[in-house]
Amino acid sequence: MTELSPVTEATATKAPAPKKLAVPDTQTVTSVQHWTDRLFSFRVTRPASLRFRSGEFVMIGLMQTDEKTGKEKPLLRAYSIASPSWDEELEFYSIKVQDGPLTSRLQHIQPGDEIILRPKPVGTLVHDALLPGKRLWLFATGTGIAPFASLLRDPQTYEDYEEVILTHTCREVGELQYGKELIDQIRTDELLAELMGEGFHEKLRYYPTTTREESPKMGRITDLMRCGECFEDLGVPELSPETDRAMVCGNLAFNLEIKEMLEGYGLEEGANSDPKQYVVEKAFLD
Numbered sequence: 280m281t282e283l284s285p286v287t288e289a290t291a292t293k294a295p296a297p298k299k300l301a302v303p304d305t306q307t308v309t310s311v312q313h314w315t316d317r318l319f320s321f322r323v324t325r326p327a328s329l330r331f332r333s334g335e336f337v338m339i340g341l342m343q344t345d346e347k348t349g350k351e352k353p354l355l356r357a358y359s360i361a362s363p364s365w366d367e368e369l370e371f372y373s374i375k376v377q378d379g380p381l382t383s384r385l386q387h388i389q390p391g392d393e394i395i396l397r398p399k400p401v402g403t404l405v406h407d408a409l410l411p412g413k414r415l416w417l418f419a420t421g422t423g424i425a426p427f428a429s430l431l432r433d434p435q436t437y438e439d440y441e442e443v444i445l446t447h448t449c450r451e452v453g454e455l456q457y458g459k460e461l462i463d464q465i466r467t468d469e470l471l472a473e474l475m476g477e478g479f480h481e482k483l484r485y486y487p488t489t490t491r492e493e494s495p496k497m498g499r500i501t502d503l504m505r506c507g508e509c510f511e512d513l514g515v516p517e518l519s520p521e522t523d524r525a526m527v528c529g530n531l532a533f534n535l536e537i538k539e540m541l542e543g544y545g546l547e548e549g550a551n552s553d554p555k556q557y558v559v560e561k562a563f564l565d
């Protein structure tokens with residue numbers, strides 16, 4: 280798919296553009312945080328014209344030299360926007376793959392650096408793709424928490440549901456830290472609380488689990504649901520198509536497994552054009 284980018288003011292001028300302005304759609308990195316040797320998050324400036332729905336993703340990346348032609352060309356990957364739609368900057372949460380074409384380089388970005396960001400948000404993890412319901416489940420593994428970091432800071436999430444449950448399964452405890460700090464921020468930030476509306480604190484539930492390092496709750500979320508432990512812990516019944524809605528974002532094997540389970544509970548997959556009871560998106564991997 281080729282994308283035509285809007286001509287920016289800088290590239291529209293007649294004077295020869297300096298090299299860094301030859302690339303359309305650049306944004307400036309404002310902060311970078313490394314969470315583990317496999318995970319980092321970063322914030323960039325937001326194009327003034329960019330509107331998106333919480334949960335959507337955009338293509339971001341860096342320039343790279345084409346080995347055959349020697350020409351510079353963009354190397355782009357899909358990244359969920361982790362920040363809410365009202366935020367003046369954009370936040371992303373990424374894995375670091377040491378030999379990954381993009382993340383092996385992206386992990387070294389510093390404030391002031393430029394990245395490419397195509398301002399065309401899309402995605403299915405949006406409220407519009409779900410029918411009204413009582414309880415919203417957000418099922419994430421690894422960096423799949425990113426779109427939910429956006430949705431959990433969106434007031435609409437709490438307006439639309441009586442209960443919002445985030446489950447996050449990671450291999451190790453350190454990989455839960457981004458999510459833990461996100462939930463802490465949502466629970467303690469007074470400005471955020473004001474924005475979210477009354478009673479949202481009681482609606483938000485958080486269920487982190489690890490699979491390869493000891494933590495208070497161990498096991499894959501799929502196994503914990505199958506044996507009923509997850510529902511017992513949370514004090515809620517198994518999912519039902521009448522009351523429950525779900526959004527899923529994780530690795531491919533997880534997505535497929537939980538999709539089958541959700542279908543087993545009687546939920547059907549929705550889309551922007553055909554809202555139903557659950558939606559799925561694959562977390563970005565380099």
Ligand code: A2P
Binds near residue numbers: 420421499501530536
């Ligand atoms: P596990 O350690 O048992 O493989 P990854 O870092 O590989 O993307 O995995 C993130 C988390 O998702 C890990 O805790 C992993 O558990 C879990 N996971 C992987 N596949 C599945 C699956 N099919 N169902 C549930 N959880 C899964």
